[in-house]
Amino acid sequence: ELKVEQNPLFLSMQEGKNYTIYCNYSTTSDRLYWYRQDPGKSLESLFVLLSNGAVKQEGRLMASLDTKARLSTLHITAAVHDLSATYFCAGWNSGNTPLVFGKGTRLSVIA
C-alpha cells in the first residue's frame, strides 16, 4: 500500500529566502504530483513528475523526483508572500487509480 509522508508540515519563511519541502513515499509510485491549495479553495495542479531524475520548474518553484530514494522535493527560491498556501504531494501507481496524498505543508511567507 502506497503511503506518502511530507515534511515539514508547517513552514514559516521570510521573504527572499530559499527552502525545500520533502515528500517521501513507501512503495513504487509511477507518478508524483504536487498541488497547491489556498484556504477554502480547491487543489491546483503544479507539477506532474513521471520518471527518475525529472525536474520541473515554474517561477520560484522547482520540483524533482528521485525514484530510487522514493523522494520528491519542492524547492522554493526567493519566497514571496503570494506563495503562502498549503502544498500537497500525491503519489499514484498503476495498481491503484486514486491519488494518495501527503498531509500537506502549510507555508507562510512573512515580510
Next chain:
Amino acid sequence: EPEVTQTPSHQVTQMGQEVILRCVPISNHLYFYWYRQILGQKVEFLVSFYNNEISEKSEIFDDQFSVERPDGSNFTLKIRSTKLEDSAMYFCASSVQASGEQFFGPGTRLTVL
C-alpha cells in the same frame, strides 16, 4: 479552459438527513473520483467510477455512501444519513485515463449539524 464544476458550494444539513453532492466532470473525461478533506487535514480518497460502475472505493466509503452518473454529464455523491463526522470539503475529480492527471473541482463544503 474546461474545468470540473461542483454544486452546491456549501451545504448545511441536519444529522440523519440525506444529501446529494453534484459534479460535472470535464466532458471528454472517462474516470471520475470523489475525495474528501476534513478541515485542516489531508485529502482522502473515497471512490472512483468508470464505465458506469465503481472501480475502487476506500474504507470510508461505507453503505451510507453511493455514487451515480444519472445522465451524460452529472456525477453525484449521495450520503444517505449524514453524521457529524461527515462534515468536510468534498472534491470531485476527473481524468481522461486511469493513469492520467486528475483535475479537481472547487469542492462542496458540507456542514452537518
